[in-house]
Amino acid sequence: MGLKRKIMEYEPAKVYEVAFWDPAQKGIQRTGTWASCPKFIDARYPFTTLLHQGMIERTFIADIEKHGGKIQRPWTIKAFKNDGEDKTYPIEVKLAHIDGTAEETVRAKYLFSGEGARSFVREQLGVQMIYKDPIAHVWGVMDGVVRTTFPDIKMKCTIHSDAGSIMIIPRENNMVRLYIQVASSTDKDWNPRKTVSAEEVQERAKNIFKPYTISWDRVEWYSVYPIGQGIAERYTLDERVFMGGDACHTHSPKAGQGMNTAFLDAVNLAWKIHHVESGWAPRTLLSTYESERKQIAESLLDFDARYAKLFSARIPSAGEVAGASTKQEAEDNEFIKTFKESCEFTSGYGVAYPPNAINWGPQHPAQHPLILAYQKGTSQRTGRIMSNATVTRVVDANVVHLEQEIPFNGSYRVFIFGGSLSKTSTALQDLASHLSAPTSFFSAFLPSDLKTKDRYHERHNPHTNFLSFALVFAARRPDIHIDEQLPSLFARYADHVYADDVWDQRVPDAKAAAHAKMGLDEQTGGVVVVRPDGYVGVVVKLEEGRGTGEALDAWFANATGRRLGGGERASL
Numbered sequence: 001m002g003l004k005r006k007i008m009e010y011e012p013a014k015v016y017e018v019a020f021w022d023p024a025q026k027g028i029q030r031t032g033t034w035a036s037c038p039k040f041i042d043a044r045y046p047f048t049t050l051l052h053q054g055m056i057e058r059t060f061i062a063d064i065e066k067h068g069g070k071i072q073r074p075w076t077i078k079a080f081k082n083d084g085e086d087k088t089y090p091i092e093v094k095l096a097h098i099d100g101t102a103e104e105t106v107r108a109k110y111l112f113s114g115e116g117a118r119s120f121v122r123e124q125l126g127v128q129m130i131y132k133d134p135i136a137h138v139w140g141v142m143d144g145v146v147r148t149t150f151p152d153i154k155m156k157c158t159i160h161s162d163a164g165s166i167m168i169i170p171r172e173n174n175m176v177r178l179y180i181q182v183a184s185s186t187d188k189d190w191n192p193r194k195t196v197s198a199e200e201v202q203e204r205a206k207n208i209f210k211p212y213t214i215s216w217d218r219v220e221w222y223s224v225y226p227i228g229q230g231i232a233e234r235y236t237l238d239e240r241v242f243m244g245g246d247a248c249h250t251h252s253p254k255a256g257q258g259m260n261t262a263f264l265d266a267v268n269l270a271w272k273i274h275h276v277e278s279g280w281a282p283r284t285l286l287s288t289y290e291s292e293r294k295q296i297a298e299s300l301l302d303f304d305a306r307y308a309k310l311f312s313a314r315i316p317s318a319g320e321v322a323g324a325s326t327k328q329e330a331e332d333n334e335f336i337k338t339f340k341e342s343c344e345f346t347s348g349y350g351v352a353y354p355p356n357a358i359n360w361g362p363q364h365p366a367q368h369p370l371i372l373a374y375q376k377g378t379s380q381r382t383g384r385i386m387s388n389a390t391v392t393r394v395v396d397a398n399v400v401h402l403e404q405e406i407p408f409n410g411s412y413r414v415f416i417f418g419g420s421l422s423k424t425s426t427a428l429q430d431l432a433s434h435l436s437a438p439t440s441f442f443s444a445f446l447p448s449d450l451k452t453k454d455r456y457h458e459r460h461n462p463h464t465n466f467l468s469f470a471l472v473f474a475a476r477r478p479d480i481h482i483d484e485q486l487p488s489l490f491a492r493y494a495d496h497v498y499a500d501d502v503w504d505q506r507v508p509d510a511k512a513a514a515h516a517k518m519g520l521d522e523q524t525g526g527v528v529v530v531r532p533d534g535y536v537g538v539v540v541k542l543e544e545g546r547g548t549g550e551a552l553d554a555w556f557a558n559a560t561g562r563r564l565g566g567g568e569r570a571s572l
Contacts, residue, residue: 012051282561389514419525432487434549441556474512
């Protein structure tokens with residue numbers, strides 16, 4: 001979306017390590033540290049970025065306004081219904097100004113509830129929240145600038161002491177956020193509406209930090225709120241009104257996944273609505289929003305419950321922390337398993353969508369013989385984020401991040417790993433010929449003005465906004481000659497032709513690291529189709545003849561609801 005640079009201008013805190021502090025004879029002591037993003041996760045950026053949600057919102061709002069949109073505040077929703085009177089805009093929504101001075105009725109194609117845990121939309125739909133953990137907590141949250149002798153104040157910390165527990169989150173502008181548990185449903189005097197003053201929370205924090213001292217130069221923000229682990233029974237009833245974020249899943253701040261999970265909810269739904277409204281997919285695609293995102297929320301809540309229980313029940317040893325940070329293989333040790341899950345969730349690499357119409361593995365009912373199985377020792381899987389890879393762009397010799405080269409613009413991304421050109425040139429020609437046929441998935445989505453509209457300077461989508469191609473070859477950059485060696489269809493994507501010639505410590509013995517990380521042979525390659533949200537949809541072999549094109553036709557037929565290549569659509 002091109003917003004990273006603007007967000008990073010706020011200079012968010014970067015956390016490379018997490019520290020654990022536990023009770024000691026004279027207060028608290030550090031019992032271990034671990035990497036925020038350990039070695040077993042192949043993350044592009046091996047750290048956690050921490051920034052106030054309001055600053056991220058400002059960046060989004062500025063970008064919306066830049067593109068002609070407008071956020072109307074302070075308005076609230078009073079009522080809504082799907083009356084179907086207008087087939088294009090079936091949702092009637094009644095809005096009111098907060099001060100009661102104005103009301104307005106609008107019609108919409110869709111309604112999305114991102115209102116938080118007290119969602120009016122969820123309440124009106126009659127969707128219940130299911131609370132998995134009977135134990136609820138009240139938390140005090142304080143942002144401020146502090147003076148302290150505590151040595152790890154600039155790190156993310158979990159502190160357990162005989163006086164209570166605190167989570168430390170370093171923030172931008174020299175600030176620190178403290179999460180302090182105020183009450184629990186296990187307390188004898190439990191009150192979910194319990195509140196405490198900022199001064200009371202500060203006194204509790206001072207006792208927890210002993211023998212270290214802490215004081216506040218200023219308090220930027222303070223709040224007290226109850227948290228229960230809940231998930232909505234449904235995320236939508238009619239695939240016109242949807243919910244996301246805290247409106248359909250709530251959990252403790254320990255996992256640090258509230259806004260991150262909400263963003264992924266929104267991204268998952270946004271591209272699907274875009275494709276439906278563009279005529280590129282049937283409305284049935286929208287049903288995958290709930291099936292994919294609800295499963296992730298359930299996994300997060302299960303993990304969150306175990307995470308909280310584990311760290312309140314026992315102190316991890318320094319050896320366990322060190323082992324969890326480095327070991328690749330699964331072990332029986334519960335601490336290590338939970339640690340790995342926490343890192344995968346916070347890094348985003350733990351999201352794994354189930355097989356469905358747009359996630360095809362070898363066991364998909366289509367049973368196409370060219371669908372590739374997972375390769376042992378690689379992290380590449382359908383339903384997971386595409387593995388990162390560093391390659392050299394042929395046209396300008398820039399070393400680039402392959403997974404970031406095609407922007408987040410709503411297009412499918414078809415990565416053709418061409419292996420050795422001496423081995424695959426015929427397969428590439430055959431694939432290009434297949435794509436040029438009028439019944440192929442590529443031809444089916446070419447715009448009517450393709451021949452009349454000047455698209456010469458279009459780098460990413462020279463043919464259609466539906467998809468983009470990128471080609472990666474196991475060769476040195478000087479040995480790749482785009483116009484001479486590639487079919488004209490693929491040569492049009494000259495800005496997305498790459499040499500797989502950059503060494504990667506993850507696969508130190510590989511001659512073509514990007515191919516190896518995708519689980520593809522460096523001689524014969526393969527094709528990786530990536531969904532508009534960055535998740536892998538299918539991986540197929542690159543072979544001579546019609547097979548590769550037909551396999552891709554089959555997958556795109558399922559994703560788009562069309563009959564392509566003359567074959568039947570499979571379903572799941």
